[in-house]
Amino acid sequence: MSALESRTQFYTLPYPLILESGEQLSDVQVAYRTWGRLDGNGGNAVVVCHALTGTPNVEEWWGPLLGSGLALDPDRDFIISSNILGSCYGTTGPADSRSPFPRITIRDMVALQRALLPHLGVKRIRLAIGGSLGGMQALEWGLMAPDLVEAIAPIATSAQHNAWQIAISESQRSAIFADPAWRDGNYEAGQPPRDGLAVARMIAMISYRSHSSFTSRFGRAERDGGFHVEEWLRRHGQKLVARFDARSYVALTRAMDTHDVGRGRGGTEAALRSIVQPALIVSVNSDVLYPPIEQEELAALIPRARFEVLASENGHDAFLIDMEELNQIVTDFRARVERESCQTKGTQRCA
C-alpha cells in the first residue's frame, strides 16, 4: 500500500460523548482515514478538518496538499481526517435514525475528533488545519487543546458566525423546510426533500464563488436553451442531493451558526488573545461568504498569527481550487513554525 492509499476506518466510542449542551450521545461512531505512520512518541499527528459537505478522504478534496514533499506529508506526518459529528459519511449524525438528533456545536465536533486520539496512540498534534467549517474546528482545536496542539491553520473562516453567514444558512434551511418531503426531518430514506436540498445547494454555491469568477467562467453564455450558469447551478444542486442527507445539512449549518470562539471565554477578543499556538490565518481576497475583514480580525487578535492572502477570483471556494498556492502558503508556515520551535527548544539542529 503506497503512502497515498488510505481506507475509511471506524471507531466506536466506548463511553458516551458529552455534548456542550450537556446532553449525552451513546455509541458514537467516527469514520476516519489516516496517511503516514505515527512516530514512536505519538508526536507527529496532523489533523485535517473537512468543510460542510466534506468527507475524511483528503486525497479527494485536497490532493495537491497531500503527499511526499507537500504541506501534508505522509513521509513525515501522521495525518488524520475524520468525518465530523452530524455528517453522513460514516460518523454518527441525524441521518442514522429517526429519533431527534441533539443540537451540536463546533466544539462537539472537535471533542469527538479528540476522543479518537487515544485509540490511535496520538500524543501531540503538530497542526490542526481546515477551511471554512474546517477552519472553525481548527480554531477550536487551538482553544480546546492548548497543550496538545502545536500550531493551527484556520483558512477562509471567522471567529464567529455573523448575521451574514447565519442569514445565508437560514435561507438554505428554509428552502429545505419548504419542501413538503422534509416532513420535519422524518422522511423515509428513499423520499428525501430533494428539491429543497437542491435549492439550498444552489444558494450555497453562489456564496462559495464570486461575481468575477462567474463572469470569467460563464458570462452570458447559453446552453440547452438557458444560461450556462443556470445549468451549472442546477447540476450542483442535483449532485449534492445524490450524495448528502438533508437532516445532516440542517444539523451542520445550525452547528456552524453556533460558532463563536468567545462563548464562555469572555468574548471574542479575549478568546482570540488566549490562543497560544502559531496560527496561519489564510484569507481569500474575493471571499463573499467569509469576507477578509473576518480573517483580519483573527490575525489582529491572535498573538502568534501569520496572515496570508490567497489572491484569487474564485471566492470562498479558492481554498479548494487554488490548491498549489495554498500548498505553498501552508508549507512555508510549517517550515517557519519548525524553525522557531527548534530555536526555542534547541532540541534539534536548526536549519
Add this chain to the structure above:
Amino acid sequence: MSALESRTQFYTLPYPLILESGEQLSDVQVAYRTWGRLDGNGGNAVVVCHALTGTPNVEEWWGPLLGSGLALDPDRDFIISSNILGSCYGTTGPADSRSPFPRITIRDMVALQRALLPHLGVKRIRLAIGGSLGGMQALEWGLMAPDLVEAIAPIATSAQHNAWQIAISESQRSAIFADPAWRDGNYEAGQPPRDGLAVARMIAMISYRSHSSFTSRFGRAERDGGFHVEEWLRRHGQKLVARFDARSYVALTRAMDTHDVGRGRGGTEAALRSIVQPALIVSVNSDVLYPPIEQEELAALIPRARFEVLASENGHDAFLIDMEELNQIVTDFRARVERESCQTKGTQRCA
C-alpha cells in the same frame, strides 16, 4: 390636492404592444402616477423607473427625493412613474390571467412606458432615473429614445446581467418552482406558492444588503429563541408573499436576466459608447449584487458619464436607504446638466 398627493391612474393602449420577441400583447393596461404639472411645451417630464417588486408610488419608496426643492421637484418637473410590464400593481402581467404570458425584456418595459407619453402630452423627458431594475430601464431609455430623453441616471445597475446576477435570480426561481403549489404557474388566486416565494425573497434580501450592514444591525443577537436576522429574513419573506405575485416575480427576474444593452447594437461597448445623454452613474461601494466594477464599466464607456459613489454599508439597497445622500447626488447632477445645457443652447440666463 397638494403637490405630493397622487393617485394611481390607468391607461389602456389602443393598439397592441409589439414586444422585442415579435409577439403582440393586446389591451395592455398601464398603472401610473404623476406629480407636478406638465409645462406648455410638454417638455418638463421626469420618468422614474421602479425596481423589481416596486410600485409607481414614488412617495412610498423614494420620498426623500420627491418634493419641493428636492431632486425630483413637482414645482418644476412633471414626474411620471408607471408600474412596469409584467408586474402586479395594475399594469398587465402574468398575474392577470392563466394564459401563458410571453417572455418580456427590459426594452418591452420601456416601450410600454413610452407608449403612455402621447396620452399625457409629454414631448421631452428631462431625466429618466431608477435603481437596479429601474436603472436598467434608465439605460434603455437613453438608448431607445435619444431624441426624447435629455439625461439618464442609472443607479446600482449594470450594462448587462452577468452570470452572478443570473445565478442569484435562478436560485430564487428554483425556490418558487420547488413549491408544489407553483403548478407551473397555474395556481389559483388563493393558493399561490407561498413558501417558495418567501424563500426567493429571503435569498434576494441577503443579496440586497451586505456583511457589514448585517453585522452592525444584527450581529449574533437572538430573538424568539433564534437569531434576530433569521426572524428578520422570514418576516421579509412573508411580507412579500402578502403583496406580490409569484408569476410576476418569475417573469420580471427573467426579464432582468435578458438585460444586455449590447443586444442588437454591436455589443456592450458599442452600445454604451453610443449613449448621447449626460449620464449619472451611481455605484454603492458595498453592493454585493451589482458590484462597483459594473458601474465603473458604465462610467468608463458612456461618453458623458458622471460617476458618483454612494458610500454606504447598506449594500445594493442603499439606493432605497441612504436617500438624503442620493438626493444630493441627483440634485447636483441635475444642476450641472442644466448649466451645461444652458451654456450650449444659450436659451436662458445661465447661473
